[in-house]
Amino acid sequence: MAKSETGETIQQVREALAEFVSKETELAKAEVIPAAKQAGIGSGMFAGAGAFAFHALWMIIIAIALGIAWLLNSLTVIGPWGSGAIAFLITAVFSLLVAFILVKLGQSKFRQVSMPEATIAEAKATFTAISDTVTGHTAADRELAAKNTIEGVVEHR
Numbered sequence: 001m002a003k004s005e006t007g008e009t010i011q012q013v014r015e016a017l018a019e020f021v022s023k024e025t026e027l028a029k030a031e032v033i034p035a036a037k038q039a040g041i042g043s044g045m046f047a048g049a050g051a052f053a054f055h056a057l058w059m060i061i062i063a064i065a066l067g068i069a070w071l072l073n074s075l076t077v078i079g080p081w082g083s084g085a086i087a088f089l090i091t092a093v094f095s096l097l098v099a100f101i102l103v104k105l106g107q108s109k110f111r112q113v114s115m116p117e118a119t120i121a122e123a124k125a126t127f128t129a130i131s132d133t134v135t136g137h138t139a140a141d142r143e144l145a146a147k148n149t150i151e152g153v154v155e156h157r
Contacts, residue, residue: 017130065091 068087073080 013130013133061091061095 065084065087068090069080069084072078072083072086076083078086
């Protein structure tokens with residue numbers, strides 16, 4: 001094969017690879033952009049619901065604190081201000097306990113997040129196939145080269 005033919009072949013492979021990457025990028029955009037838009041809208045609605053739920057939760061906690069304060073004021077001689085302070089302290093400690101439990105549960109969920117193994121393997125396989133096509137190597141050639149490299153490293157030590 002002449003040098004110009006090899007150069008033309010490499011140029012054709014580059015162009016084909018560039019077109020392949022371009023089409024794959026367009027496909028990914030076509031799939032991801034609408035899904036991301038819907039996820040964004042859904043997230044905004046969840047955030048709004050969360051804000052209202054958070055407000056309602058604090059109103060309930062304040063009502064509980066006032067109930068505890070009323071109970072302490074009725075049963076003890078602490079007085080209304082002391083009873084109120086103790087009641088709000090009790091509800092604050094309870095809120096911190098719930099927050100701590102939620103943080104620990106959230107941490108355990110984040111530990112379960114894994115890398116996209118299949119996507120990475122597919123990308124590596126595609127890259128290897130393209131490299132083999134361009135260089136004319138086969139899987140057996142790569143295995144032999146890897147074995148020789150490992151043996152060479154072991155021998156040099």
